Amino acid sequence: MRIALIEAAAGRLAGRARVTPLLSSPFLDEIAGRRVWVKAECLQHTGSFKFRGGWSALSALPREARNRGVIAYSSGNHAQGVARAAQIMGVPAVIVMPADAPRLKLANTRAMGAEVVIYDRATDDRDAIGGKIAAERGLTPVMPFDMADVIAGQGTAGLEIAAQAAEAGVARAEVLVPCGGGGLTAGVALALEARAPGLTVRPVEPEGFDDAARSLASGRIERNAATAGSLCDAILTPSPGKLTFPIMSRLCGAGLVVTEDEALRAMEAAFSRLKLVLEPGGAVALAAALYHPAAINGDDVIAVASGGNVDAGMFRMALERYGDGP
Amino acid sequence: MRIALIEAAAGRLAGRARVTPLLSSPFLDEIAGRRVWVKAECLQHTGSFKFRGGWSALSALPREARNRGVIAYSSGNHAQGVARAAQIMGVPAVIVMPADAPRLKLANTRAMGAEVVIYDRATDDRDAIGGKIAAERGLTPVMPFDMADVIAGQGTAGLEIAAQAAEAGVARAEVLVPCGGGGLTAGVALALEARAPGLTVRPVEPEGFDDAARSLASGRIERNAATAGSLCDAILTPSPGKLTFPIMSRLCGAGLVVTEDEALRAMEAAFSRLKLVLEPGGAVALAAALYHPAAINGDDVIAVASGGNVDAGMFRMALERYGDGP
Incomplete structure (x- = not known):
């Protein structure tokens, strides 16, 4: 894949x-011991x-294929991205979602006009369910990460980071990216290679789901033992x-791994x-x-912060555990 | 005051x-029955x-006065704005705050290097306390709203709204502004008069603290009966x-008044x-x-959304009442 x-x-x-926007706070800088963007x-x-990625993929389709519609598999964020792009373009979207996806993500995907097909992670064959519908209706699959136009769409975030870092006077830094299948990670890495070579991407994953970190370490694709069981539903590929x-x-530094509790604490800090x-x-x-400041290099x-689609109950729990409140 | x-x-x-940024969501548009920005x-x-306003006022001071330092009275947001501006400029700031200000605002103001002087709303004379300190140290008061350079600073948000609305294709709309003493309201109104005359400002206040709405209706300055007792601490002037x-x-449309519960529901919607x-x-x-869609005119x-300095406990309450969670 190329920057073009x-x-x-x-x-x-x-x-x-x-x-x-690229945001910052002196309070976060103090916690991290360096400037945090x-x-x-x-x-x-x-x-x-x-x-x-959703808009990028749909807008790259030939008109006839786009008008027949698209299909996607997703626990929620890719679902919404594709559904909303399809809604704006006025084309059909079928989204195959697991029954245990966060309620907000299920409800939003439906509200964006998509047809949501539910499957059970434990008993159903997701690909068989989706494949049958796609074949019957002539739908084009929009993959969550392993698709060039999707990676290219996510990479546009990297173009923005390159410009915003330059404006902030940051020429050298590690760029930490939440990593599921690697669409955002790879896209941002490609963009930065071309536009801000002093910025190096490192993927970040939750404990127990560190397939990217282990794959980068071993040099071949490693798999997670489990496919569910973390609060970080968005990145459990x-x-x-x-x-x-x-x-x-080719482009990333070593992966970083955080605990669920650290993710919840970071939610409170962002709040x-x-x-x-x-x-x-x-x-x-x-x-x-x-x-994990000791695992990171540089002054910046x-x-x-890749997504915010969290149920109110989960957010309250993060604030209850780590907030200032009574 | 002039646009210059x-x-x-x-x-x-x-x-x-x-x-x-100027944000939007199709879900909010649906609730309101028009486009919401x-x-x-x-x-x-x-x-x-x-x-x-804090940066505007401090940066407009003659160097000698600025170096002696500034003093401000505030329950929290003005306190932080002035404290942070002073911290960046490296000049002293004394902030006189009520004992019942939200803890987050008290803690942040201190953390930004300001000297915080606490008074009791019921028993102490705030102005006497602050006036004595100011006289002793030669501090320049930075007023929360009734000061031209403060109003001008808040008005820069209006310049941005004018440009962003034009980019979004919005030429005519009502611009609703949370209103305490009217610094933001007046500043934005002046900016829009010059840059986007199709945009009309209307102040919004909480029930029981609708001094601006009543003043606009009567044509003279009206006062609130109470000075405390609303969750909307930021705008209880x-x-x-x-x-x-x-x-x-001269410039604003009629004021709007909302209940505390509506403010909490809007917090959940923004979440x-x-x-x-x-x-x-x-x-x-x-x-x-x-x-209050029926009280508003136009397609947009x-x-x-003037501030987000809320304690975790209060935010949890809003989500508990109006969120989706268990």
Whole structure:
């Protein structure tokens, strides 16, 4: 994959995706012992960076295929990104979602006009269910990460980081990215390679789901033992992708791993210091920046806050555990 | 006051204050029955628009006066805005705060290096306490709203709204502004008069503290019966200011009034739909946009989300009452 694909995606996303801000707080700097910059992708349309990839993929389809419609598999953020892009374009979208996806994500995906097909993670064959519907209706699959136009769409966040870091006077830093299948990680890494070579991407994952970190360490694609059982539902992919891993392997620094509790603490920090709502999976990079300072290099660190689609009950729990309240 | 003063403030704030985004969500549009745009000033440095006025005022002082230091009276947001501006400039700041100010605001103001002097709203004479300190040390008072350079600083948010609305294709709309003493309201109104005359400011207040609405209706400065007793601590000023009221009277539409419960519901809506943290007083304009649609005119409405400095306990309560969670 080349930077030209990301630049083309940026052209298609101009005026459609939001340019999200790069935020900071002296309180976060103090915790981390260095300057902390937060790329607030939770402020993207649909509450996560996934709108970029969804819009990029749909807008790149030939008109006839797009009009027949698209299908996606997702526990929630990719679902919403694709559903909203399809809704704006006025084309059908079928989203195959697990029954245990967060309620907010299920409800939002339906509210964005998509047809939601529910499956049971334990007993159903997701691909068989989706494949049958796709074949019957001639729907084009939009993959959550292993698809060039999706990676290119996520990479537009990297173009923004490059420009915003330069404006902030940051030429060298590690860029921490929450990592599931690696679409955002690979896309941002490609963008930074071309536009800000002093910025190095490092993927961040929750404990027990560190397939990317282990794959980068071993040099081949490693898989997680479990596929569920973390609060960080957004980034519980079994392994890096066939397209994303070679990019990550070439461009990324070592992976970082945080605990669930650190992700919840980072949610509280984003609440009180940045006035941002993050979901656990969207908070892991900030958690690494704040609570693993010895594992990070340089005077500045950039953490991507990749999503904010969290149920109210979960958010209250994070504030109850780590907030100032009674 | 003239637009040139706001333009001069914008020059001093360039690269210092954040250009905050104008956000939207199809879910909010559906509640309101029109397009809703939210100017996210909770993402400003210190978590509220007050940093604009603080920086504007301090940067306009003669060097000698600035170096002696400044003093401000505030329950919290103005306190933080002035304290942070002083901290960055390396000059002393004394902030006189009521004992019942939200803990987060007290703690943050101290953490920003200000000397915090606490008084009891019921028994102490705030002005006497502050006046004595100011006289002894030669400190310059930075007023929360009735000061031209403060109004000009807040007005820079209006310059941004004018540009962002034009970019979004919104030429005519009501701009709802949370209103305490009227610094933000008057500043934004002046900016829009010059830059976006199709946008009309309307102040929004909590029930029982509708001094601005009543003053606009009667044509003279009216006072609130109470000075405390609302969750909307940020905007409980007794009356519009001597500088701000004539501007509001000339430029603003009728005031809007919302209940505390509506402010809490709007906090939940901003949480789930925009991924923003708002405090009750910062949510009243969004509350009016969402829950008083019949009182608003036009296809679009712009609500300023003026601040997000809320204690975790209060935020949890809003989510508990109005969120989806168990």
